[in-house]
Amino acid sequence: MSHKKSEMLKAFRILIILYALGTSSILGAKAQEHKTAGAEPAIEKFNASKLIMEHIADSYEWHIAKFGETHVSIPLPVILYSPQSGFHFFISNKFHHGTESYSGFRIAGEESKYKGKVVELASDGTEKRPYDFSITKNVMSLFFSILFLLLIFSSIAKRYKEGFDRAPKGLQSWLEPIVIFVRDDVVKASIGEEKYRKYLPYLLTVFFFILINNLMGLIPVLPGGANLTGNIAVTMVLALFTFVIILFSGSKDYYMHIVNAPGIPWWLKVPIPLMPIVEIMGVFTKPFVLMLRLFANITAGHIIALGFYSLIFIFGERSLFAGYGVSIITILFTIFMGLLELLVAFIQAYVFTLLSALYISMALEQHGEHAADGH
Amino acid sequence: MGLVMPDFGLLFWMVLSFSLLMWLLGKFAWKPILTALSAREDSIEKALKSAELAKNEMVKLQAGNEKLLKEAMMERERIVKEARELKDSIVREAKNVAVIEANKVMEEAKSAIARERSEAVNEMKSVISSFSIEIAEKILKEHLSDNKKQKELVANYLENIKLN
Numbered sequence: 001m002s003h004k005k006s007e008m009l010k011a012f013r014i015l016i017i018l019y020a021l022g023t024s025s026i027l028g029a030k031a032q033e034h035k036t037a038g039a040e041p042a043i044e045k046f047n048a049s050k051l052i053m054e055h056i057a058d059s060y061e062w063h064i065a066k067f068g069e070t071h072v073s074i075p076l077p078v079i080l081y082s083p084q085s086g087f088h089f090f091i092s093n094k095f096h097h098g099t100e101s102y103s104g105f106r107i108a109g110e111e112s113k114y115k116g117k118v119v120e121l122a123s124d125g126t127e128k129r130p131y132d133f134s135i136t137k138n139v140m141s142l143f144f145s146i147l148f149l150l151l152i153f154s155s156i157a158k159r160y161k162e163g164f165d166r167a168p169k170g171l172q173s174w175l176e177p178i179v180i181f182v183r184d185d186v187v188k189a190s191i192g193e194e195k196y197r198k199y200l201p202y203l204l205t206v207f208f209f210i211l212i213n214n215l216m217g218l219i220p221v222l223p224g225g226a227n228l229t230g231n232i233a234v235t236m237v238l239a240l241f242t243f244v245i246i247l248f249s250g251s252k253d254y255y256m257h258i259v260n261a262p263g264i265p266w267w268l269k270v271p272i273p274l275m276p277i278v279e280i281m282g283v284f285t286k287p288f289v290l291m292l293r294l295f296a297n298i299t300a301g302h303i304i305a306l307g308f309y310s311l312i313f314i315f316g317e318r319s320l321f322a323g324y325g326v327s328i329i330t331i332l333f334t335i336f337m338g339l340l341e342l343l344v345a346f347i348q349a350y351v352f353t354l355l356s357a358l359y360i361s362m363a364l365e366q367h368g369e370h371a372a373d374g375h
Numbered sequence: 376m377g378l379v380m381p382d383f384g385l386l387f388w389m390v391l392s393f394s395l396l397m398w399l400l401g402k403f404a405w406k407p408i409l410t411a412l413s414a415r416e417d418s419i420e421k422a423l424k425s426a427e428l429a430k431n432e433m434v435k436l437q438a439g440n441e442k443l444l445k446e447a448m449m450e451r452e453r454i455v456k457e458a459r460e461l462k463d464s465i466v467r468e469a470k471n472v473a474v475i476e477a478n479k480v481m482e483e484a485k486s487a488i489a490r491e492r493s494e495a496v497n498e499m500k501s502v503i504s505s506f507s508i509e510i511a512e513k514i515l516k517e518h519l520s521d522n523k524k525q526k527e528l529v530a531n532y533l534e535n536i537k538l539n
Binding site for chain 2 (some may be wrong): 053057058079117130131132133134135137139140142143144149150153154156157158159163164165176179180183196201202204205208209231232233234236237238240242295299
């Protein structure tokens, strides 16, 4: 028991150190920027919302730090398909951090509606969005997380293959309770003893995928730092998987219930199909809510953490000392927020998995036996 | 607005890689992990059940042992009692037999003694009678050889008769 406790403490400590590192690197970068900015006449005012939005949004390069005017970032591959000019494949450093265009493509500027995305310049000067399959920061982060998941679980699975009677060890003893928790208290509890096995692999994958990406989002440096589970496309795909599973595993009763809900007065169904409309809307709102909840929670967490950091620079613009003074408080707040987000990372993974399991169990429900009992 | 508009590229990669992840994990991770977990749970349950069974068996065995011990003790007591009774009866019998035997021996001895005695007496009687004849013969011879003595004898007899 105490061993596990110390492991947890170690994990917390690492997280805090990583936070401190991230904070100091941002501080250092910004302080440098101030020095150089002071020399130049055109002072770029610190814009908190721009910083936050850039951080939350996807990017064609993995930005690590900015020292003075030099960006330290990893360029990522850009893959485009344009109906006019076909396939394009190049590395994002051709854009020089968005300042230059390359073979008719450029990253759209502030005023464009495709802000921050690669656009193709048409001959009449309008911007057109090509099909963009680029390995962006989020896609890269997605690959990292999948790689980690595969490494972690294949190494654990190897130990399980050696024999079930071996006591759990290391990473395995850390993850086994979580796997058992998901199996027993989430999936088995919602879907029931007979049918849970079929859905367990999907729900376990979803749980650990969300969890690892939430946690990686909390780490400010590579390979973390991307806002993957706070990206609507990612949560949309996850919700779509649940939606498809619900549709395919829906029982006859489930669909009958949508069309002709029992126990509802007929006049709510017949001239104007009010109840069926509500029910059909309910079918779509469930995955929609799943998508939005995860997206909003994780994005909000990132916004709050970054907001606290921005406070340092907002105060620092007024006076350098105020900036340093505030930094102590904001770092404490950010650590607190980080711990809170650590909790949220688990809770959101849990909630997404639990609700998916509940929706699946609703779709599996059969009322046939009860109706027969009525006679 | 860009925040809530899903990116086509990310959607594409997410569908592709999440499907792949699900398939890979399902095949290479969840299957062995979940099989091993349920196998372990089954074996633990079985072990617990058999332990419970063994405990019950043990209790039963202990009760049986106690019963057996009690029975053995009772048996021992019974055997000892029986042996004591047997011993007593044997001793009593032996005594009886000894008394009877002794009496018999005594009777036999008595009768033997009596027989011997009567024989001896008879023999003695015959010997004495022959002796007395011999003596009488000798006395007569002696007395008849001497007249004087004969006269004395006759006189003696006469005297005795007179006395009577």
